[in-house]
Amino acid sequence: MKLSLKNAALLLAVITLSIAYILGSTKKGTQIVSQLQKFIPQNSEIFKISNNPLLFEAHNKGTGKTLIYIVVEKAQGWGGPLKLATITDSKGIITQIVVLEYKETPSFFHKIQNHKFFQQFIGKKVSDPLSIGQDIDTVTQATISSKAVTEAVRKGSHSIGRKILKFPFKGAERKWKFGIREVILLSLYMLMFIDLKLNLKILRYFILGTTFIFLGFYLNAAISIGNISALFFGFIPPLKENIFWWMLIFGALSFPLILKRNLYCYYLCPFGALQEFTAKISGINLKLNKKNLILTKYLAYFLTWLALIITFLTLNPALGAYEPFATFFRAEGMNIQWYIMPAVILGSFFSRRLFCRAFCPVGVLLSVLLKIRSKFDSIINRLK
Amino acid sequence: MINLKNFLKEFLLMVLIGAIFFLILVYFYQVSFPKTP
Numbered sequence: 001m002k003l004s005l006k007n008a009a010l011l012l013a014v015i016t017l018s019i020a021y022i023l024g025s026t027k028k029g030t031q032i033v034s035q036l037q038k039f040i041p042q043n044s045e046i047f048k049i050s051n052n053p054l055l056f057e058a059h060n061k062g063t064g065k066t067l068i069y070i071v072v073e074k075a076q077g078w079g080g081p082l083k084l085a086t087i088t089d090s091k092g093i094i095t096q097i098v099v100l101e102y103k104e105t106p107s108f109f110h111k112i113q114n115h116k117f118f119q120q121f122i123g124k125k126v127s128d129p130l131s132i133g134q135d136i137d138t139v140t141q142a143t144i145s146s147k148a149v150t151e152a153v154r155k156g157s158h159s160i161g162r163k164i165l166k167f168p169f170k171g172a173e174r175k176w177k178f179g180i181r182e183v184i185l186l187s188l189y190m191l192m193f194i195d196l197k198l199n200l201k202i203l204r205y206f207i208l209g210t211t212f213i214f215l216g217f218y219l220n221a222a223i224s225i226g227n228i229s230a231l232f233f234g235f236i237p238p239l240k241e242n243i244f245w246w247m248l249i250f251g252a253l254s255f256p257l258i259l260k261r262n263l264y265c266y267y268l269c270p271f272g273a274l275q276e277f278t279a280k281i282s283g284i285n286l287k288l289n290k291k292n293l294i295l296t297k298y299l300a301y302f303l304t305w306l307a308l309i310i311t312f313l314t315l316n317p318a319l320g321a322y323e324p325f326a327t328f329f330r331a332e333g334m335n336i337q338w339y340i341m342p343a344v345i346l347g348s349f350f351s352r353r354l355f356c357r358a359f360c361p362v363g364v365l366l367s368v369l370l371k372i373r374s375k376f377d378s379i380i381n382r383l384k
Numbered sequence: 385m386i387n388l389k390n391f392l393k394e395f396l397l398m399v400l401i402g403a404i405f406f407l408i409l410v411y412f413y414q415v416s417f418p419k420t421p
Contacts, residue, residue: 286393299405310416319415322408336414340407347400350393358401359408 013305020312021232032072032085035100039087041067053159066090069164071156072100077148079103079226079318080235084149086156092126092165097153103235105226105318107332108142115139117146126157127167141220141330147241177241184214185247192267208273215248216270220329223252223264225304225361226321229311252362256369265356265363271325272356275348282349296358304361323360 003011032054033046040046044058044067054072059065067090074083080103087096097118102109112118117139124130130153132138138146161167188207195203215221227249230236237245252264265272279285288296303322311320324341327333333341347354356363 286397288394288397292394292398296401299401303405303408306412310412314416322411334411334414336407336411340404340411343400343404343407347397347404350400351397354397354401359404 017305017308017312020309024312024315032100036070036085036098039070039085039096039098046070050159050163053156055159055163057164068095069160071160073152073156073159075148075151075155076235076237077102077104078108078144078237079105080230080233080316082145082148082152084152084156086121086153086160088126088157088160092157092161092167094121094124094126094153094157097121097149099149102145103230103316103318104142104145105321105326105332107326107334108145111142112139112145112149117149121153124157125167126161126165128157130154130157144237144242144245148237175240176243178243181214181219181244182247184210185244185251188214188268189247189251192263195267196263204267205276207267208276211268212270212273212277214270215268216274216325216329220326221248222270222323222325222329223249223362224321224323224325225307225365226311226317228253228362228365229308229320230317232312233315233317235317252366253369256366257373260370260373262363262366262370265360265366269356269362270329271323271360272353274328274345275353275355278345278348279352284350285352286350288351293357299358300360300364303359304364307361320361323362324355 033056036046036056040058041060043061045061046056046058049055049057056070057066058068058070060067069088069090069092070085071088072083072085074081076082081101082099082104083101085098085100086094087098088094120136121130124135129135130150132147132150136146136150138150188210191203191207195207221244231249239246252268255261255263307320307322311317322340324333324337324344327337327341328345344355344359351357
């Protein structure tokens with residue numbers, strides 16, 4: 001069988017990605033006890049008293065009196081699992097929250113820390129509800145991360161309450177959360193399907209304008225490669241409290257697979273909307289020649305491959321996300337991202353959707369899904 | 385006959401694309417090898 005250059009590159013990409021995935025997965029976890037050492041009182045020793053959940057007790061070496069309890073719990077954040085230790089005194093009063101591992105975008109996580117979000121837990125009893133909306137407030141610009149922290153603290157604290165201190169209490173139940181953001185997204189989907197039937201230019205611009213404000217500035221929820229690569233690790237937030245996340249991510253992924261169209265990029269991506277507006281403002285659309293067009297397409301494929309390799313090796317989906325979405329919509333980002341974002345926007349004034357064509361990894365992954373679907377269709381047709 | 389104006393425009397756009405590409409590579413380098421404080 002003759003192997004074309006394109007197929008050889010594809011094969012190489014699949015092999016390298018698989019190797020990176022396996023290497024990343026076999027990486028050893030962090031040593032929890034050594035991480036916790038500095039929080040353990042002097043002149044005390046630590047004992048593990050349970051594995052599920054991971055629970056420790058520290059005794060005074062001399063008197064044998066219990067000083068603190070430490071419980072380690074995980075919850076699903078935006079970028080992946082978040083692991084933290086809740087430390088309580090011997091009576092079950094929370095004295096400290098220690099973050100052991102997180103995969104959220106660093107700038108967002110710092111927002112939670114700066115907001116003194118963690119301080120809300122200090123002084124609360126392990127038998128308290130420890131629930132958002134009851135005795136804990138979220139940080140508005142980092143809702144999913146705040147929810148995850150609260151869930152991990154609640155699960156851990158309630159285990160101490162139930163297993164050790166024998167407090168008679170009922171754990172808070174997960175409730176379905178369907179609010180205004182889910183309603184808006186659903187309306188956008190409906191408008192999108194109406195436009196698919198009627199094909200009205202004005203309606204598409206209305207959808208793009210809404211998504212620009214709603215998914216862009218209001219929620220900063222433009223789908224990034226981080227959201228998709230997190231799926232490879234099984235990082236999926238619970239449906240009941242994150243209907244919006246499920247609707248957005250699985251919606252975007254199912255359009256190419258089921259409807260054979262990449263509707264997310266065309267209608268819903270707020271950064272795509274931004275670029276359409278800049279192109280409209282300038283009225284310029286420089287067309288590249290065929291050779292350069294192909295080159296830009298391969299550039300996007302190469303960057304997507306690199307982002308996935310980094311994600312798989314570091315086990316951190318947030319690191320692979322090189323898109324300038326958060327830098328634009330939330331003014332959040334590392335130094336270098338402050339050069340990428342203006343350069344991309346400048347380019348979009350001269351060439352329509354420049355970022356989408358030459359750089360966007362989400363576009364690449366969704367077009368791969370389209371290709372998978374058409375391959376599947378051709379196999380089915382051949383079998384008929 | 386090559387249209388010089390078009391050629392220049394396309395050339396400048398490709399330079400910009402190359403610059404963005406380079407900046408993204410720098411981003412990848414920075415997140416892969418973070419400076420320890």
